[in-house]
Amino acid sequence: MSDCQFWLMKSEPETFSLEDLAARPGQTEPWDGIRNYQARNFLRDRMRVGDAVLFYHSNCPVPGVVGLAEVVSGAYPDPTAFDPESAYYDPKSDPENPRWMLVDVAYRGHLREPVSLKALRENADLAGLRILQKGNRLSITPVEKEEYDEIVRMGGGVEDRSP
């Protein structure tokens, strides 16, 4: 774990929440639907198995970090891009040369208390967080180890809330 990297990944809880991840068979889920090149490049070029993830709920009453996950696969083509039935279908993604990738992530617990966006903003040690910068909408962003540790500390540590 010493050389793993740290990430923050956003999800709208109405679409896919941390509770949904905890309830999945094997508590693992393909993180599909990424349709932004910068986020795709992070997935494809920099994410490694074992990397630690802050799970962030966006577009909801209290946005913030709610728990932890872990990258458990390398990047591979996102099958939803080839599925005309999928909301994420992209007719321009060629199966011979896939445009969109994903990784699998696994549940690693809830923070005892969610750390709200407001609380993140109020912590001067987190001023460098990418999601706090003006206009940043990236759904996958790298996080420093110190920032990750601080957010887990603010959340009162981690507990398993497997169903």
Add this chain to the structure above:
DNA sequence: GCCAACGTTGGC
């Protein structure tokens, strides 16, 4: 629901 900020598309 509003709207600011950003990314993508496509005509030229």
Add this chain to the structure above:
DNA sequence: GCCAACGTTGGC
């Protein structure tokens, strides 16, 4: 390659 139009994100 420019840039206007459009679509999306996501906080509030």
